[in-house]
Amino acid sequence: MSDLGIVDDQSASxxxxxxxxxxxxxxxxxxxxxxxxxxxxRTAEDFHEGKKVDLPIWMAMRLNEFFRHEIPKQYNTHFQGxxxxxxxxxxxxxxxxKYFAMGLQLxxxxxxxxxxxxxxxxxxxxxxxxxxxxxxxxxMAAADHYQQSKVDSKLDDMEKVLRIVGxxxxxxxxxxxxxxxFSSKNRERKNL
Amino acid sequence: MSGELAAELIRDLARAKDSLPAYDDTAVRxxxxxxxxxxxxxxxxxxxxxxxxxxxxxxxxxxxxxxxxSTYTNVCLRAxxxxxxxxxxxAYHMKRLEKIREIRWQGGPVIPDHLRSNLSASERTYSHKYxxxxxxxxxxxxxxxxxxxxxxxxxxYVEVTCVEDVxxxxxxxxxxxxxxxxxRYFLPRANVEPLVRQGLLxxxxxxx
Numbered sequence: 001m002s003d004l005g006i007v008d009d010q011s012a013s014x015x016x017x018x019x020x021x022x023x024x025x026x027x028x029x030x031x032x033x034x035x036x037x038x039x040x041x042r043t044a045e046d047f048h049e050g051k052k053v054d055l056p057i058w059m060a061m062r063l064n065e066f067f068r069h070e071i072p073k074q075y076n077t078h079f080q081g082x083x084x085x086x087x088x089x090x091x092x093x094x095x096x097x098k099y100f101a102m103g104l105q106l107x108x109x110x111x112x113x114x115x116x117x118x119x120x121x122x123x124x125x126x127x128x129x130x131x132x133x134x135x136x137x138x139x140m141a142a143a144d145h146y147q148q149s150k151v152d153s154k155l156d157d158m159e160k161v162l163r164i165v166g167x168x169x170x171x172x173x174x175x176x177x178x179x180x181x182f183s184s185k186n187r188e189r190k191n192l
Numbered sequence: 193m194s195g196e197l198a199a200e201l202i203r204d205l206a207r208a209k210d211s212l213p214a215y216d217d218t219a220v221r222x223x224x225x226x227x228x229x230x231x232x233x234x235x236x237x238x239x240x241x242x243x244x245x246x247x248x249x250x251x252x253x254x255x256x257x258x259x260x261x262s263t264y265t266n267v268c269l270r271a272x273x274x275x276x277x278x279x280x281x282x283a284y285h286m287k288r289l290e291k292i293r294e295i296r297w298q299g300g301p302v303i304p305d306h307l308r309s310n311l312s313a314s315e316r317t318y319s320h321k322y323x324x325x326x327x328x329x330x331x332x333x334x335x336x337x338x339x340x341x342x343x344x345x346x347x348x349y350v351e352v353t354c355v356e357d358v359x360x361x362x363x364x365x366x367x368x369x370x371x372x373x374x375x376r377y378f379l380p381r382a383n384v385e386p387l388v389r390q391g392l393l394x395x396x397x398x399x400x
Contacts, residue, residue, distance in 0.1 A: 015283045017206050024199050033253055035262045039269060056195065062272040065253070066265050 018157065022098040022105065023058040029067035057102070061110040069111050071118055072096075075103060080118075080125040087129035088136040092156040099156035100130060137163055194230060194273030197223045198280035205284055212291045215312040220281065227277045230270040237267050292319050296326065297339050335382040350381050352393040361387070 013019040031051045037044040040053065047053070053067075060069055073079065074095040083090055092099040103126045107119055137159060140151045155163065201219045237243060246260050253261055292315060295303060301323050303311075311319065330338055334348040357373040363383040371377075371392065387393045 014279060015286050017202060017283060017287055020199075020202050020280060020283055021206055033261055034258045035265055036258045037262055037266070039266050056199075058276055059195065059269075059272055062275075063265070063268060065268070 018098065018101065022101045023061075024056050025096060025098070025102055026054040027057055027060050027072055028070040029053055029055050029060050029063075030070070032066055032068055035066065057105060061108070064110050064112060069113055071106070071113050071122075072102075074099070075106060075118075075122050077118055077121065080122060083125050083129045087132045089154075090129075091154040092133075092159070093154055095156070097157050100126060100158045133159060134162065194226060194270070195276045195280075197226060198277045201284055202280050205287055210291075212288065212295070212307055212310050214310040215288070215315065217312065220284075223277050223281060227274045230274050234267055234270045234274075237263055243267070288315060289318060293322060295319075296323060300339070301327070335380065337382070337385070340385065345381055348381055349378055350384055351376060351378050351396045352384055352388070353377075353396055354392065355394050356392055358392055361392070 029052070031047040031049055031053070034049050035047040038047055040055075055063070055067070060067060079095075096102055103122060106113075107123060111119075113119055137151065137155070140147060152160070152163070197219060201216060201223065204213060204216065240263060243260075243263055246256060246264055253264075292311070295307060296319070303319060308316070326338075330336055336345070336348075353376050354371045354373055356371075358371040360368055361371050362368050363379075367383075369377070369379075376396070377393075384393060384395070388395060
């Protein structure tokens with residue numbers, strides 16, 4: 001299950017399959033220095049400073065010392081605008097099946113994004129988007145099969161789990177939980 | 193890139209969702225071999241002159257030669273790969289054990305053959321020992337089958353009334369009992385469950 005609470009605590013999420021899968025997602029990185037014979041891919045490569053490469057999140061976090069990271073397209077300011085405007089319409093399954101979990105992971109201080117403002121705003125955006133979508137999902141829970149399958153195709157993994165759990169009371173719980181995690185990340189980033 | 197094998201292993205397990213795929217012995221061994229290779233390379237590099245230089249001077253990464261920098265980077269890279277492999281392997285095995293426990297709780301003490309062939313030898317031992325431990329626990333709690341009942345029962349004995357005239361019935365523990373329609377009996381819960389499921393008995397709700 002995509003339990004978002006465990007993204008924070010490294011030791012708690014260690015065994016979680018969903019977390020392992022989420023950290024396989026790639027993120028664009030730029031080398032900070034000139035590096036030679038780096039064994040990132042099958043053959044050793046040379047990297048000049050600023051050269052771009054796509055690394056999985058787990059690697060990008062560990063190699064924070066050598067690479068600068070770029071915010072993925074689906075979390076940047078432009079996309080946030082779209083989310084703010086009309087969250088129920090956005091197909092979050094397409095944007096990376098683990099949209100919210102990855103968003104939360106990106107707020108970890110192991111990342112060094114050029115634009116810190118982006119991330120702080122992102123927390124806010126994701127929070128509000130999740131709130132509106134959760135109430136939209138629970139409203140649609142009463143709808144017929146066809147409508148529901150249309151809804152389903154737009155949900156990311158976390159929302160799918162919420163929907164299976166299914167009762168409005170549980171939605172609310174999940175949502176409050178999510179709010180707490182995101183708003184605390186929000187505050188942390190602002191204080192950095 | 194290192195970590196690919198491990199990612200494949202985990203993805204296969206995740207794709208199987210509720211069922212348990214065959215234990216991928218080859219993949220596990222390959223991942224372990226990869227980790228050993230990485231660790232050997234690291235051991236070489238760490239004792240190399242480039243690294244010693246770096247450690248001695250504790251220099252800023254900007255102030256050293258690209259060669260020294262890269263040696264250090266490769267060392268970190270490989271270490272990250274080894275840890276990732278380790279994490280994936282442990283998660284793989286733990287998840288499978290979790291599924292084995294689920295099989296017991298949902299399916300009963302006997303694993304169907306097609307699932308049994310998907311277990312490794314150690315997993316078969318685990319399943320066997322787990323079943324034994326669970327059976328011991330259940331026996332010690334008044335012979336209740338935990339895996340069948342939803343909530344803890346209030347008492348070990350239950351009063352039932354007979355719905356149909358069945359005559360002689362042999363209970364689980366070997367006792368014979370005569371069931372007559374509309375007469376009441378006070379029996380251990382363990383014996384009652386299967387008969388209730390067959391529709392022969394009906395539990396009387398005590399008004400307490």
